[in-house]
Amino acid sequence: MNQFIKILFFFFITTLCFAQPSEQQKLEERKAQILKEISENKSRLEAEKKKEKSVLKQINEQKGLIQLRQKLLNTTAKQTRLLSDEIYLTQLEMNKLNRELKVLKEDYEKMIVKSYKSRNEQSRIMFILSAENFLQAYKRIQYMKQYAGFRKMQGEEIKDKQNKLVVAEKRLSESKKEKEVVLAQTEKEKQELEKEKQEQERLAKLIQKDKKKISAEISKKQKEAKDIDAKIKKLIAAEIAEANKRNAAKTGTTAPKAGTTAATKFVLSAEGKVVSDNFKANRGKLPWPVVDGYISLKHGDQPHPVHKNLTIHNSGVEISTKPGASARAVFGGEVLQVQVISANNKAVYIQHGDFITVYLNLSSVSVSKGQKVTIKQNIGKIHTDSSGSAVIKFLVLQNTTTLNPESWLNL
Secondary structure (H helix, E strand, O other), rough: OOHHHHHHHHHHHHHHHHHHHHHHHHHHHHHHHHHHHHHHHHHHHHHHHOOOOOOOHHHHHHHHHHHHHHHHHHHHHHHHHHHHHHHHHHHHHHHHHHHHHHHHHHHHHHHHHHHHHHHOHHHHHHHHOOOOEEEEEEEHHHHHHHHHHHHHHHHHHHHHHHHHHHHHHHHHHHHHHHHHHHHHHHHHHHHHHHHHHHHHHHHHHHOOOOHHHHHHHHHHHHHHHHHHHHHHHHHHHHHHHHHHHHHHHHHHHOOOOOOOOOHHHOOHHHHHHHHHHHEEEEOOEOOOOOOEEEEOOOOEEEEEOOOOOOOEEEEOOEEOOOOEEEOOOOEEEEEEEEEEOOOEEEEEEEOOOOOOEEEEEEEEOOOOOOOOEOOOOOEEEEOOOOOOOOEEEEEEEEEOEEEEEEOOOOO
């Protein structure tokens, strides 16, 4: 039983040691992606400064850079924990190998001494000839062969343990060096984060000089956002009513009465329920509506990044991306509607059962109402303003109820 437990323990340690590099590789890939995003964000920020655009937009860019830097710090912290675990497990393995090697060497030493004492060929012959009968003599010969074989096996096992110990020592040394590199990177990122926060504070002080103008700009944008939200709700309510009428005519039933709670919800077919359930099952796993980007304005009520006494509301999330970038569907579905809000602000509504995803601030659209779309399919170009800023507003609704997109995307 003890031997079985030892085997299980060794298997557990070995499995963990082999599993770690895979996780480390994923973290390295994630870190590389974040570093790429930081580099792109820095380029955008420098471009914004050269164009002398509003300080408010610079602050939003700086805020995004800080968020990415914090993600990078979180990734390196995970790497450090994984490397610490790997170092600990490797040290355990080495301790176990050293103990086993010590026991094997002691046993082998005793065996060699015993073999040395009985090395006389005549004593071996006498040992066989002194047997009482042929069967006993045969057994003694077999015993001598087994003893020699066992001694050889012990020697090979010692050699194998020594080789494993060398490998483990090398792995431990490499893990320690890698941990030192990661810790150095973490310290560097902390310093960069501090610089970025200081820059944000500097920009905040600049903007305080023009507080009245900024407050008016915020109020104007909030009113525009509120009007757009009202248009979205109105359009979806009309689409629900129309869909329920078609469904009632098809099934020979009565559509929900206008003004009732039932009238604000899609009456789903069996197929529609499957699509809805599939969408719901992928909560927290949906791809982003852009290939590259970061959340520049989160969902819900939140204090303004500079004027903390001002509250801003966002019904979705705003994602800053590269100029000229395309928007893509986060899940398969059917285009419910294409809405023109203004000349450079078109919206695409995609239905997934009783869930709807909305993509705003598109300069052009490449899909049409009733068209089936697949996951990650391009649906249009995101508008890039005169300052080179490209921002998509993304919403998730269930019927007419607005949900937090951050809990649905794979952040």
